[in-house]
Amino acid sequence: MIFKSAKINAFRTWGLLLTMLGMGLMILGTAGIVFWGQTGKIVAGIGLVIGLVSMMVSLAIYFWAGMLSTSAVQVECPECRKLTKMLGKTDRCMFCHTILTLDPELATITSEQVKNKQVKR
Ligand SMILES: [Zn+2]
Secondary structure, three states, X not given: OOOOOOHHHHHHHHHHHHHHHHXXXXXXXXXXXXXXXXXXHXXXXXXXXXXXXXXXXXXXXXXXHHHHHXXXXXXXXXXXXXXXXXXXXXXEOOXXXXXXXXXXXXXXXXXXXXXXXXHHO
């Protein structure tokens, strides 16, 4: 799902996963103090640091995705007729995961051909 989705969605998924991981590590680290006492404090320290770093990274990814989505091109998907955002020259539709491209040389099918296909369907 992560590898087959639109780039913006993939960034959001990774951002969310890292946030969850960071929070999980911090909670686990804190729980370590309760269960293991003195040894738990070291585990908690490591957990807090890794958790914090992972949350900072996820924040950066979120911020980056936000910046990218403002520069993303909005196009109407020829397959499902929904408005989707594209990053770069090639990206997948956010809704039906069709690979879309702005580069005519990479395209295997033009938008006219897709329209004709839909008329015949
Ligand atoms: Zn689509």
